[in-house]
Amino acid sequence: MTSQTLGNYAERAGKCEYLTLAFSPLSAPLRTRWRNNGLSADFLGDYVTTFLPTKGSVAAAESRQKEIRHAVTYIANELLENAMKYHERDVDIPIGIHLELTSDRITVSVSNGISLGQAQRYKTFVERLLEGDAGDLLLRQQEESARCNESATSCLGLLTVISDYDAQLGWRFDVHPAQSEVMTVTTSAVLPLKDAPGASA
């Protein structure tokens, strides 16, 4: 098996507005490049507002744009931070972020390279996440993290993306075609546009 998906993985929609950025992972240490996560996430959040319909009153449209811009920024920032943290060093796979906008949803997906061991740990976490309620899991992890420091904080951002932003997450694991000891993991987050034309209330 060369590919596996978990959760509600969002395949690319095809003909729609999209934007893709790719980062070379080898050029600078994580600490140096950390601020670029925020810059990139802010850019994506701003970028998407160009394509949002402005209907209703000016105030309502502005408020909706602000909400969506923030949600895209937060989600892009969390996914990028995770990708940068967990990317397998010394593997020349770019870290990518892809934004798609259709009439009823926005999708942010981020990909990076990981070792087979890390892929297995990530899958175990995802399976646990899919079995339970993200809000409850978030609370449990926060209590645990307060008791035993760093260990319990990993992937807490994904739980906030689900519980606070109502995003649907999905994952795809692909074996690297040339390096069988490495996988590419892509995490997709779908943000439904609730008052889009044709969207259910």
Add this chain to the structure above:
Amino acid sequence: MRNINGETFEIRLEEDNSAVIFKGALRLNGMEDYAPILELLKETLIHPVASIVLDLRELDFLNSSGITMFSRFVIEARDRVGIDLQVLASETVPWHARSLKNLQRLMPALNIRLT
């Protein structure tokens, strides 16, 4: 008064340790980078005043590691007797309505004032 400032944020602890005021965007890398800010927050718990205030009204962005930092502080405040903790938040900052409710789940007595 003590301050911690970064490229995108300013944090100030009031002279009497009664309030911590946050401004800007906090996106630090993990709990290690948030440790000095958590220590600053915990100073309010050493000789607590009647009501401790976290003023987040101008904190426009907080990443999940920052949420974890606040959750640790709130848990610590909850687990001490007689701490009255208030959070000042804003309706115009989107993350406040979305994420602060989680802090209240950790500490039901937490008083969130959304203005």
